[in-house]
Amino acid sequence: xxxxxxxxxxxxxxxxxxxxxxxxxxxxxxxxxxxxxxxxxxxxxxxxxxxxxxxxxxxxxxxxxxxxxxxxxxxxxxxxxxxxxxxxxxxxxxxxxxxxxxxxxxxxxxxxxxxxxxxxxxxxxxxxxxxxxxxxxxxxxxxxxxxxxxxxxxxxxxxxxxxxxxxxxxxxxxxxxxxxxxxxxxxxxxxxxxxxxxxxxxxxxxxxxxxxxxxxxxxxxxxxxxxxxxxxxxxxxxxxxxxxxxxxxxxxxxxxxxxxxxxxxxxxxxxxxxxxxxxxxxxxxxxxxxxxxxxxxxxxxxxxxxxxxxxxxxxxxxxxxxxxxxxxxxxxxxxxxxxxxxxxxxxxxxxxxxxxxxxxxxxxxxxxxxxxxxxxxxxxxxxxxxxxxxxxxxxxxxxxxxxxxxxxxxxxxxxxxxxxxxxxxxxxxxxxxxxxxxxxxxxxxxxxxxxxxxxxxxxxxxxxxxxxxx
Numbered sequence: 001x002x003x004x005x006x007x008x009x010x011x012x013x014x015x016x017x018x019x020x021x022x023x024x025x026x027x028x029x030x031x032x033x034x035x036x037x038x039x040x041x042x043x044x045x046x047x048x049x050x051x052x053x054x055x056x057x058x059x060x061x062x063x064x065x066x067x068x069x070x071x072x073x074x075x076x077x078x079x080x081x082x083x084x085x086x087x088x089x090x091x092x093x094x095x096x097x098x099x100x101x102x103x104x105x106x107x108x109x110x111x112x113x114x115x116x117x118x119x120x121x122x123x124x125x126x127x128x129x130x131x132x133x134x135x136x137x138x139x140x141x142x143x144x145x146x147x148x149x150x151x152x153x154x155x156x157x158x159x160x161x162x163x164x165x166x167x168x169x170x171x172x173x174x175x176x177x178x179x180x181x182x183x184x185x186x187x188x189x190x191x192x193x194x195x196x197x198x199x200x201x202x203x204x205x206x207x208x209x210x211x212x213x214x215x216x217x218x219x220x221x222x223x224x225x226x227x228x229x230x231x232x233x234x235x236x237x238x239x240x241x242x243x244x245x246x247x248x249x250x251x252x253x254x255x256x257x258x259x260x261x262x263x264x265x266x267x268x269x270x271x272x273x274x275x276x277x278x279x280x281x282x283x284x285x286x287x288x289x290x291x292x293x294x295x296x297x298x299x300x301x302x303x304x305x306x307x308x309x310x311x312x313x314x315x316x317x318x319x320x321x322x323x324x325x326x327x328x329x330x331x332x333x334x335x336x337x338x339x340x341x342x343x344x345x346x347x348x349x350x351x352x353x354x355x356x357x358x359x360x361x362x363x364x365x366x367x368x369x370x371x372x373x374x375x376x377x378x379x380x381x382x383x384x385x386x387x388x389x390x391x392x393x394x395x396x397x398x399x400x401x402x403x404x405x406x407x408x409x410x411x412x413x414x415x416x417x418x419x420x421x422x423x424x425x426x427x428x429x430x431x432x433x434x435x436x437x438x439x440x441x442x443x444x445x446x447x448x449x450x451x452x453x454x455x456x457x458x459x460x461x462x463x464x465x466x467x468x469x470x
Contacts, residue, residue, distance in 0.1 A: 044425055044434050059413040059444060066097045067105055077449035079148050084453045085228045086137050087144045092117060107155030107357055118145040122172060136179035140224060143172040147222040154374045155357025162375050166254040173223045189270050194256045198244040202280060203235050211285035211467050212240040214271055217249055218292025219365050229291050233456035240281060244271060248365040257368045262392040268301035285309055285467040292447055293320050296393055303401040310466040312459050314447065315417060316408040316424030319394040323416045336384040343383035366390055399427040405466045410436040412444035433462060
């Protein structure tokens, strides 16, 4: 656990420092964290195909800069990149970007613009009565745009609409799924007091045993992101794909109010049990992927769930806590009362609205009181409890237990967890590969937001090779 120095600091000095550093944390927390303790060593030599590097003018050159704010820009790029898998439309996204910039970029204009676009797509097109496929893919794009609005709603004028906005996106996703052919099998798999909703996609409704990939989302993604980062790619290769909401995600967070757990094997094991009981799953070929912060969750699960045949961390994440800037991490001390006193009396009063909104968003998956306060337009008062939960997600001492072949992805200009993918790769003792996606082909930044097709090519080519020999 990373703690602040035990030496007392004068109020004005700490307050001034925090105000200045966290004042810029809206961008830093969203897109530009520097993980302390990151290795300065060169990247390991890629053991698989990696794109060659080339000079670029910054992380998002030219048309990749949709918004001047890097946090908003990153999310906009995710929406734009999703068009490759029909989960967005280039023209719709760029028109929304222009509308937002013209009105003045803010959480309010971003949320209301993308929500309005989602609402429009849930209505029939003006051209006439839509066919099934039109309705299906309009619903998929609507799910994307509602998710875009959801990400920034806590900083808007209507933070209390968060659950409603989530449900709008979920309804669009369920509409899309219901119109797939075949439609995914849906179920609620037992997990503690709150079942896990799952969507089991198959290339057809035969009972043929097939390789199956369990797709794990990160700390703030939605199900539509799993379509972009795995479902469609799996189906194109004749594989099954399982999408699910775990604690701290989707329905379990926004509706059931269940936060993340550091023991992700307790989440994945029931999923493997459920898959293993199906006649259309080749139980020797069940793979597990983890996107974004799930590059921490999936490896944790794989360290204990030995039925996983292959693992992909996208990117590798040893400690999500190190994804927060050091100026935020130093607030946490071993003493809960002292920590919360610093937070409430020295930090919160100096937080600009944009940084406050970012902190609310980043903390809500780890604290129900923080989420409920944010929906009322208030700042959470207990920093210690969620911060301690985040530190407990550290898997540095667990990675050595992983036995199955593992692929660790890394990215040029990785904003959230720089250095951590190569650190995870170094600690792995299992058969392992490392791939860095680069700016040479527009695949830079966390999770390659502008290149999900390249991303899936790397992941599924690797899985195809590893599982073919299982």
